[in-house]
Amino acid sequence: MTKLLTKKVRYLILLLVGLLLILFLPLPYYIELPGKAVPVSDYLTVTRPSPKKKAGELRLVYVSLYRASPATYLWSYTNRFASRIPAKEITGENNNSDYSKIQAYYMQDALNEAEYVALKAAHYQVKRKYQGIYVMSLLKNSTFKGKLQVGDVITAINGKTYQSSGEFVKAVQGLKYGSRVQVSYLRNQTPKVSWGRIVKLAGSNKTGLGISLADKSRIQTPVSFKTNVDDIGGPSAGLMFSLELYNQLTAKQLLRGRNVAGTGTINADGKVGPIGGVDKKVIASAKAKADIFFVPAQSEPGTISNYQLAKKTAKQIKTKMKIVPVASFSEAVTYLEEN
Structure with missing residues (x-):
């Protein structure tokens, strides 16, 4: 009786270990899914001079990215917009700590470039x-x-x-x-x-x-900002950071009550660069009921452009959100002024 019970306990332990491995064993893959489109003002606010209050919202968009396990890897095939990405394509040769540092650098650099572009456009000293x-x-x-x-x-x-x-x-x-x-x-x-x-x-x-x-x-500028970007990383919010700052600093009515989402890197010349996960960002923006989605017009050689993928995704999910390609900060501002 004791031997039989001992065998059952062993089998139960092996079964539990097997289940834990299936549920939690990390695979050399990441799963990328649609994240959220959130107000840029939650992450970046002008504190001096006092920002201009206006109707409408500018939204940055992020994707959800997590390490795959055997269970979540299989589950991801039930979501047509889930992507399975080899870990080396995400982190390279970096460990998790170094990867986080690099993402934090990209985020801070995106903020710096956005500040520089927006302040110059708003005629502030910078x-x-x-x-x-x-x-x-x-x-x-x-x-x-x-x-x-x-x-x-x-x-x-x-x-x-x-x-x-x-x-x-x-x-x-x-x-x-x-x-x-x-x-x-x-x-x-x-x-x-x-x-x-x-x-x-x-x-x-x-x-x-x-x-x-x-x-x-x-x-360096006399304008003061309050930032809160600890929980996001990467450079893809550059365009939306620059538009948010410009909107807060100027008297222009860019939004006129509209809900505007977008993505794209920004450099000191105001040029907008391509990013990854644009299909997921279209879905997140549509869920946030955005009226407009800005997408980089520039594309990487030999790949489908951000604009083409955004248009394709918008058609698949049957959203009425307008997909607008922009090559620069000034193009985005002009579009909002004239439309």
């Missing part, structure tokens, strides 16, 4: 202060591996400072292969110094530190 080089990743052969980390901001090379990543790259490439180099940097605002050597960069005849990088800067 300057860009260069802070240094943001470390995005370290190559396998970099001698700074284990010294520098993703998220560090390089401020000087051999004691010299530079005003752009282009100047930085040019200076480093002028150093001899194998030569010793001193890197000054900030980690969580704490100054640090590390030494390493110039290495060959894989896939090219060039030399360098063996890091991938991006410019780190901040905006």
Whole structure:
């Protein structure tokens, strides 16, 4: 009797372990689903001067992204708008912590560019202060591996400072292969110094530190903002951030009671760049009852454009929401003024 009971307990434990594996074992895939279209003013508000109150709403849109398990991977096939994306396409070689840092950088950069574009368009004083080089990743052969980390901001090379990543790259490439180099940097605002050597960069005849990088800067302006972007990441809200700031800072009646959603990156020239997950963002915007959905007009070579996919999705879900392609911030403003 005792042996029989022991066997049953073992089988029950094995069954429970199997169920847990099916439910929670992480697979090397992410599942992407429609997220939400939320008011941009929930994340970004002008505090000085007092923002102009107007009828209507501007909405940024995000997708829902989570790590797949065997159960959720199979379930995703029941949703025609679910995408199963290999983990490496999402995080690359980064761990979760580094991936989060990079997404936070993209979000802060999107805010900076949006502020710069909107403030210039609204005729406010604005300057860009260069802070240094943001470390995005370290190559396998970099001698700074284990010294520098993703998220560090390089401020000087051999004691010299530079005003752009282009100047930085040019200076480093002028150093001899194998030569010793001193890197000054900030980690969580704490100054640090590390030494390493110039290495060959894989896939090219060039030399360098063996890091991938991006410019780190901040905006200086008499205008004050309140931001709350800790729970979202990536650069795709750039266009909508710039429109929200412009709408709060000027007396123009852009919205006239309309519900306007949109997506797209923004650069300092006001150009709007393509993003991923646009089909999911169309669905989320339609659920939020948006009247207009701005989508990048620019497309990546060899891929279906954001506009084409947005139009296709809008047709599939039978929404009356107007899909509007824009190549720049000024095009979006002009459309709202004239329509």
